[in-house]
Amino acid sequence: MEIIIVGAGLGGLTCAIACRRFIPDAHVTVLERAPEAREVGAGIQIPPNGTAVLKQLDLLSRVLERGSVVRHVDFRRYADGRILRSMPFGEDVVEEFGVPWVIIHRQDFHQVLLDEAGRLGVEIRLNAEVTDVVFDAPEVILASGERVAGDVIVGADGLHSRIRDIVLDKPTRPQETGDLAYRATIKRTELEALNDPAIHELCAQTSVTSWLGPDKHSIFYPVRNGEEFNLVLLRPDNLDTGVRRVQGDVEEMTESYTGWDERLTKLISCVSAVTKWKLTHLPQLETWTRGPVALLGDACHPTLPYQAQGAAMAVEDGFALGKLLGLLHTSLQAVSTDEPTISPQSPLHEYILRILEVYEGIRRPRTTRTVQAAVGNRRVFHVPDGVGQVIRDFVLGYAGVTWKSDWTYGLFSGRMKRMLRHDLAGDCEREFKGVVKSLLID
CATH class of the missing domain: 3.50.50.60 (FAD/NAD(P)-binding domain)
Structure with a gap:
């Protein structure tokens, strides 16, 4: 064949x-x-239905060598960072679905x-x-x-x-959805240089953190064994019609999240380069x-x-x-x-x-x-x-x-x-x- x-x-x-x-x-x-x-791109999540396929192809162990098992997912309120829910993943997910929920750099996958x-x-x-x-x-x-x-x-x-x-x-x-995403990676050394206990606590966990707010949300998690961190910020689209992707403006990104949790704004302050992606979809x-x-x-x-x-x-x-x-x-x-x-x-x-x-x-x-x-x-x-x-x-x-x-x-x-x-x-x-x-x- x-x-x-x-x-x-x-x-x-x-x-x-x-x-x-x-x-x-x-x-x-x-x-x-x-x-x-x-x-x-940068980080990517592989939920259990994805890792189950990798297991059947005898690839899960190799993916885990480059990725990490998500231990929990924290949803926070955008303004003060208060945790709305910390969902246990880790062994609970493996017990329920037979395989883990994994985070990995897209290029490594x-x-x-x-x-x-x-x-x-x-x-x-x-x-x-x-x-x-x-x-x-x-x-x-x-x-x-x-x-x-x-x-x-x-x-x-x-x-x-x-x-x-x-x-x-x-x-x-593809049709425009009205949303866009800022995507960036931050090195651990840059975050450690902040000398901030709250940031240190975020970086010490193999978890996915998401801040939820009006018309926007953001996601943060480690990749490459915690040596880098994936940061994605989603907001209303302001790119010109037809523009798919551009080099983002860090200052604009910072202003877009003014008034959000201090932890998130400190993460944003460490971003040196960001890519701006228009989110599109197709009708069925x-x-x-x-x-x-x-x-x-x-x-x-x-x-x-x-x-x-x-x-x-x-x-x-x-x-x-x-x-x-x-x-x-x-x-x-x-x-x-x-x-x-x-x-x-x-x-x-x-x-x-x-x-x-x-x-x-x-x-x-x-x-x-x-x-x-x-x-x-x-x-x-x-x-x-x-x-x-x-x-x-x-x-x-x-x-x-x-x-x-x-x-x-x-x-x-x-x-x-x-x-x-x-x-x-x-x-x-x-x-x-x-x-x-x-x-x-x-």
Whole structure:
């Protein structure tokens, strides 16, 4: 099986790894238009549904070598820093979900995936920009004019996906959400130079701290074994229409958070450089697949960063697609057994089309719920001062991610469980059995 993946991001590399794991003799090619395969950004959270996938791919231990297990998540009031709720994570999360909640630098996470893809023999081609797809062949056409043929083509080329436009046969431009994010990293030595006990206390914990305020919130946590710290500040968008990312103005960022908790303003004072990102999203697409081409990750369901699920959903997509193609491969190889299998006389192309339909059927409902939940979190995090804020703070004071820490009688943890504990491999296997039966009948 020849598999072409367009885009060497987190989702694309996970898909490549899963394909090689589940189809050992597959030839997997990743086409990356950039001159080097790397991630842009700073810290990233990997919740249990993401680390569960990494565990199944035997990558969790390597991710933990570069990342850290979140011990607790603290929500603070923006004005005085008062803790609204400190949610225990650590062993409670492992006990409930079987795997930890991890924080890591995005580049370190990407490097783990890149190294594993290389070890498994995935061919990664740089400066390989895809400009078109020939569905009948099938093959992709590069900017150089070269044509690369494959049985399956995966569009993992991000929010501004070229493959998405080709699949939908029309341009699709992300819509502005009205929010932007300042993203910065701060070295531990710079924070220690403040000689501030409150800052020292923040830095001594392997935790995620979030300040919630009207129309804004901010997030702070350690990366790279505590030698650096990730700081993200989210606020209303003031970038020009169409501008995606610019070098941020530290003075503007500082003024935006005047009147906030002194701890946060001191953290901001240590920022020397910041990137300013416009937050955008897509309306729900009418389809993710066309012929032997499928989309994954931000190419089909980008989400706001208000639930720590963007990368996890892309990783789940990549795993699901690799798993389903692997099940197809195994079924075709098992024609000599007594178990029901797909007839090898039918063209591989037709089977792949059915598999991609199953992939979309499995992934679309889950990712749609996740995107909608992130929008809901935006409203909860950014409640203006007043009655709504008092109610939010009261309810949050009893909430917990795990059943053990949730004092809302499962109201909060039940919703989280649906997202964080997910038998993705089981879903793939169950749906594939239905495909086998239908193909045998056909």
